[in-house]
Amino acid sequence: MSTEAILVIIIASLVSLFIGFAISKFFRKEVGSALSQVDIERVKLEAQQMMQRAQLEAEKIRQDAKDETERLISVAKEEVERYRRLAIEEAQSILTRAREEASKIKEDIEKRKRETEEYIAEKRMEIQKTEQNLIQREHQIERRLEVLERREEELYKREKDIREMEKQVEKLQKEMEEKLQNLAQKEREIESIRQKEILELQRIASMSMEEARFEVLRRAEEEAKIESMKVIKRIEEEAKEKAEFEAKRIITTAIQRISPEIAINYTTSTVELPSNEFKGRIIGREGRNIRTFELLTGVDLIIDDTPDVVTISSFDPLRREIAKEALQILIEDGRIHPARIEEVVNQVKKEIDEKIRKMGEETCMELGLYDINQGLYYYIGKLYFRTSYSQNVLLHSKEVAYIAGLMAEELGLDAKMARRAGLLHDIGKSISHELGGSHTDIGIDLCKKYGEPDPVLNAIKAHHNEEPVRYPEVALVCAADALSAARPGARRESLETYLRRLEKLESIVKSFKGVANAYAVQAGREVRIIVSPEEVSDEEAYMLSKEIARKIEEEMEYPGQIKVVVIRETRHVEYAK
CATH class of the missing domain: 3.30.70.1350 (Cation efflux protein, cytoplasmic domain)
Known part of the structure; x- marks a missing residue:
């Protein structure tokens, strides 16, 4: 409501009051008598006077209100000006504090930048050291290659020496035959001398014929024992030398014709990351991603200060392989959360099963064993993820198959059967840790299920001396198994x-x-x-x-x-x- 409206209301109220007052006064004086015209005029005049006085009062009140309004406006302007100055001062204070904070943040950034540069310099030094180590290792490898070349030359010389020894052995064999003939001649001479001694003893000692015979036989028996032991020892040594030479030739030839890889599976694998930020994504909020991954794969993820690398730890090579492939897929995909981890791990497990079966099939094709039951492919491939004294069982089985097959070819035996028995002699190890029990018993049951022939079953038992060798090919498998296990670097023992x-x-x-x-x-x-x-x-x-x-x-x-x-x-x- 405006000031003028207020004034009008006030004036109207005052006028009403004055009129009411006048009328009441008049009625008190003139109660009981009739009103005259003069009195009415007088009342009107008094009312007009009162109206004028009320207007004057209203004008005065309006002027006072106007003055008061101007005063209040002036006061309000002063208050606004004061608040504006206070706001400017507060803004300047906030700006000053902001500049100080910005300066501190800038100093902190500069400090972190220096620390980052120092860290990068340290890492560069480490990379340079690593490069130097790699160069040293390359030199070592070159030196080893030179040593291998020298050894190859020595083997060639030894082969020549072996050939010369073969000629000498043939010569010695002829000499031995001549010595045997001489020995027979000497035996006849000894018999003649013995008869003469009998006659001489009878003549000198006056012994009876029976007594003399007993004495001569006793002496002859003692001498014959000594001579026979010497002859047996000589013949056995010569036969052993010849057999050993022939065995060495066959084994050397078999081993020289293959060059197996030496693979030692350790208990950890590493996965390279595009950047260190992936470590946080792998761990996840409150560690839920890494816990889900370890629970589904059965491995331990080691995330340390090593830049751009995650280590997978497990004694089971199959679990380690599943975890490694799953983690690589998750890193390439970029989506790392529990549901995605479960989906990828299940997918990788199916792919690994197919990969294992294909690996077993390729191994059989590589060895020329095309008639092996396809149900065994999975178990053969699974040997790749089993170790024995740190030696990969599939590579060991392939090596045994190759060596046994080559030796069988040298001896004119069934090379295919020898390779088959060599490949399957440790087949039980593929599932022995799941079922429990001896891997030979499990291997026998598995091979019987898929209709493997008796020499294979005999090789599974005989290579651990659980039953005698019944086939020559099985004897070769046992020898090849010992060669593969005893080869330097193949196995480690606590x-x-x-x-x-x-x-x-x-x-x-x-x-x-x-x-x-x-x-x-x-x-x-x-x-x-x-x-x-x-x-x-x-x-x-x-x-x-x-x-x-x-x-x-x-x-x-x-x-x-x-x-x-x-x-x-x-x-x-x-x-x-």
């Missing part, structure tokens, strides 16, 4: 197991009578036995070596073979004074 094996070897040797001391050398591949010369003769030392070797075979399990060397030494010392 220190505790190694020490136990050496202690048991020495204790077996020392249990024999006449053994003064025993030493296991060449990592347990050879045992050297010192015998007491007073208790053991040369011929007995020969027999002792055979008995010790037989007992070692019966009581110990070991890769490859153990050489038994019996040393008998007699020393006679005298001083010249």
Whole structure:
């Protein structure tokens, strides 16, 4: 409502009050009498006067209100000006604080920039060191290649020497035949001398014929035993040398014709990341992504300070492979959340199963085994994800198949059957950790299910000496298995197991009578036995070596073979004074 309207209302109210007052006064004085015209005029005049006075009062009040309004407007303007100054001062204060904060942030950014530059410089130094290490390793590899070339030349020279030895062996064989003929001639001469001695004994000792015969036979028997042991030893050594030479030739030829890869599966794999920001995405909010991934794959993800690398840890190579491929797909896709992780892991598991089956099929085709039941392809391929003493079982089985097949070809045996038995001799290891029990029993059941022939079943049992060898091809598989396991670098053995094996070897040797001391050398591949010369003769030392070797075979399990060397030494010392 405006000021003028207020004034009008006030004036009207005052006029009404004055009129009411006048009328009431008049009625109090003139109550009871009639009103005259004069009185009415007088009342009108008084009313007009009162109206004028009211207008004057209203004009005064309006002027006062106007003055008050102007005063209030002036005061309001002063207040607005004061608030404007206060706002400007506050704004300047805020601007000053903002500039100070900006300066601090800038200093912090400069500090972090310097730290980042220092970190980058350190990483560059590490990369340079890594490059230097790689260059050194390249030099080492080149030196190793030179060593291998030299060894190849040495093998070529040895092959020439072996050929010359073959000629010498043939020559020795002819000489041995001549010696046998001479031996027969000497036996006839000995018989003639024996008859003469009988006559001489009868003449000198006056013995009866029976007594003389008994004495001569006793002496002849003792001499014949010694001579026969010498002849047996010589013939056996010559036959052993010839057999050993032939076996070495066949084995050397078989091994030289293959060049298997040495693959040792460790317990970790690494996955490279495009950048370090992926580590946070892999971990996820409150770690839910990494927990889901580890739960679905059964591995441990190690995310440390190593730049752009995530480590996958697990003793199961199959789980490690599934986790590695799944993580690579998730990184390429970029969508990393629990639902996507579950989808990718399930997809990779199906792809791995198909990959395993295809790997088994390719292995059979590579070995020329086209008639193996297709149901075995999956189990053969699964051997790739199994290790034995850090040796990949599939590569070991392929190596055994190749070596056994090549040796069978050299000997004119069934090479295909030897390769088949060599490939499947450890097939039980593909599922032994799932079913439990001996891998030989599981392998037998599996091969029977898919209709494998008897030589394969015999190889599965015989290569662990659980049953005798019934086929020559199986004997070759057992030899090839020992060669593959004993090859340097193929397997690793724990220190505790190694020490136990050496202690048991020495204790077996020392249990024999006449053994003064025993030493296991060449990592347990050879045992050297010192015998007491007073208790053991040369011929007995020969027999002792055979008995010790037989007992070692019966009581110990070991890769490859153990050489038994019996040393008998007699020393006679005298001083010249």
